[in-house]
Amino acid sequence: MRPVGIFGGTFDPIHYGHLRTAFEMLQALRFEDVRFMPCGDPPHRGQTFASAAERLRMVEVAIFGQVGFSADDRELLRDGPSYTIDTLSSLRDELPDRSLGLILGMDAFLGLPGWHRWDEILDVAHIVVAHRPGWKAPDIGPLGDLITEFGTHRVDDLHTAVNGRIHIHAVTQLEISSTEIRDLVAAGRDPRFLMPDAVRDEIKKSGCYA
Ligand code: ATP
Secondary structure (H helix, E strand, C coil): CCCEEEEEECCCCCCHHHHHHHHHHHHHCCCCEEEEEECCCCCCCCCCCCCHHHHHHHHHHHHCCCCCEEECCHHHHCCCCCCHHHHHHHHHHHCCCCCEEEEEEHHHHHCHHHCCCHHHHHHHCEEEEECCCCCCCCCCHHHHHHHHHHECCCCHHHHHCCCCCEEEECCCCCCCCHHHHHHHHHCCCCCCCCCCHHHHHHHHHHCCCC
């Protein structure tokens, strides 16, 4: 059975950097599906700009019609901070025999040692790191050690074990960030071609970044 990819983020808003990364993972790593998981109360950052409902809605319209993409709202339904380890554990309870692959951009991966119970993540899932413009994989420190011990270049290793490996995967570099999009919209400029038109329409309709 092929791995299930989990792509968490604030998605404030979702953009082509996220979508292209998830799509390349789906195809190149032969994932069964990729589940987009907007986080409710992100523990590592302040308030989001768009509400949880708006961010989920933008994810839903962005992925509409793409086979293998789905939105998962479990972090939005849970009270308190959205800890990734809790999310992965709840997925593991549902899918005890499936390979799970947590998809992270390199910037998010570098912040991993600050996450709640981060050292338990590999007990539950694999970590798949997408190369992101301007960020380099660590070769020293706790993450460097982790890559030395658990890193693999072989996609098959993500299929044969259900958790426990780290795979760094180069994706097409699209230097787009949600911050840049919010700033553009707030400045009265059009974010067209940085995201699907359906997301742009939602932003216009809700006025969430104006
Ligand atoms: P912000 O600018 O608000 O910090 P962001 O664009 O980084 O947002 P997030 O929702 O915080 O988006 O990111 C969710 C996940 O997507 C993270 O793992 C992040 O590393 C990854 N990601 C974000 N933008 C890109 C991109 N352009 N290419 C590849 N991965 C990305």
